Amino acid sequence: MKTYLIISEKEWNKSLIERLQDEQTNWLLIDKREDFTFENLKKINPLKVFVPHWSYYIPQEIYSNFECVVFHETDLPFGRGGSPIQNLIERQFVATKVSAIKVTKEIDAGDIYLKKEMSLLGTAEEIFIRINKIVELMIREIVELDLKPYPQEGSPTFFKRRNQSQSDINSLTELDRVFDYIRMLDAEGYPKAFLETDNLRMEFTRASLKADQSIYADVKITLKK
Template structure:
């Protein structure tokens, strides 16, 4: 069995690890501290896959191992942070996941392959679908189906969004409100919100009902 590493701290990828383990010898790395060149040398993996990794990968690892990251845009369009949210606020209904060789420059490596992904539903639903697509891509790459090709086209960069960008108070349409709520509706994401007087209202589970949007709301007392 081929030996691969999956680097992701997120429970979202627990099932990915299990499914890949049927075909490959899989080692899971869940923390920045565990991702060391010494550990990887001992494992000697064919590939190190990063389905969702928020930390800088040491240069030595990039040099000595085949590192593959997955980015939720049609690169070189959408290099940078928060691709899911940046796509939705731009009105995109679908995208592709790009599997690229990881290099020092952010999201700039050559591409193994791309596969389509719809952007319907909540962030959690989209990420779950993305995990399934990533699993298919990993099989293809390990089996030698992905031929590295340079990125072509104009570079469009995304700025990483922060929690304050989830503020609903400046929006003008119910479609915008729906999109803002759903694109942040996943584990470990800061919810869309409005602040009024002493409270912060956080919204999840948005749905269209006629011309309106219904959602679950939680009231949190704001710190004085």
């Protein structure tokens, strides 16, 4: 029986295992950094390693010995680098492509297996759930059609990984930009859009942009440390 691995620390990717299982293939999940080792992979001996969402570098020893496929939410070679969803929405993109690429030493520079269109509407969590469904389709195509990757074409552009200080919405002057910031950071593990006073910190989620150009949102208020 052929064995494949899914590597992801995100909850929304765990359902992939159940949906991909069948009588001809065995799918396993690794969701902890300490378990994603060359020694473990040698024991499992997967045919391919699929990485929907992983916040850490993949060791060269792994990708040099096992075919590793990552998924990046831009039309590569445009937008290599960190925080692709947030960087795209900040630049007012409303759609993108998910690129399935082979892992190489250079980040997001690997050969491409395939791309699929994707909407950027909704909260970050809704977008990631949407990505999960698209990634499932892409994995099936790669496995069932035994797709071979081809080199990226064109000049690359690069995104920088966003940091927590960039979630501050105090300097924004347009409500649609405020709405975009709140929704693009509204997912597990992401620093929420926030405002601060001298003593308080307010974090915003579940934003809704109304017809009168007002925003309704949930607000978590804490004392500043």
